[in-house]
Amino acid sequence: MSLTQQMSPDGRGPGRPRRGVFLAVAAFALVAVTVVVTLTVARGGGHKSQVTPATAAPTRFGIPSPQPATSTTSAQSGVMVLPPPARTAANGVPLGFPHTTEGAVSAEVRWLPFVAPGDEARQTDVLTTIGTPHFLSTYLAEFQREYHEETNHPGFWSVFTPVGQKVLSTSQDTVVAVVLTAVQVGDATGKTGSFYQRYSLKLVWVDEDWRFDDFVLDIPDGLSVPSSSSPEQIRASGWEEYQLG
8 A cells, every 4th residue: 555664663764665555564574473573654654562452363364343442431531433334345344434534434443454464356355345446546556466576474364453543634525544453463373473553544435435545644643552452551642442333
């Protein structure tokens, strides 16, 4: 996807040509058994973190619930409630979100688990379902090319579980939101590591639904990687909780 920078361990680094963000997970995450990862991500989007997110053990194509752990004060703190989709595509991707900011965030949160790399045909199918013509013409060929250029461990899989969100900007037909995602990666031998990743995406309203349109280059410094997956640590790192409606 829209990658402009090879990130250093602290989340900064020199610029480099664009590369596929979800393929970057596959390319680098299995370098070592413990997670010491340098990802190619959108500017400000990548951090390594040797933590174990509180998620269920995945399968290669397991799609975990994007419902994060919530604190006991969630109901009293104005937590964003993300509306459900109206329908589901044949490939399992939820569609039909309300034309609201909450609807756009709901789409991003619910879609990220489906775009985790692992199988080219599956990922291409999902991206074709949720991407705008601009998104697909800009990035899809690059995704497919990288599947053939990168060498991954046999049976590579990855699972994305959103655990926090932050809306950066919103208008009637465009929403930019960052989602904090706990990532698990592994191969045929099992789970090999866990870390956090930030995905900042622009969604636009097209054909009566939200769609991925582009990656946003800059993520505010205040949105950092938490030291654990507890709701308190996620909030302390600048993120907001959400609940699925």
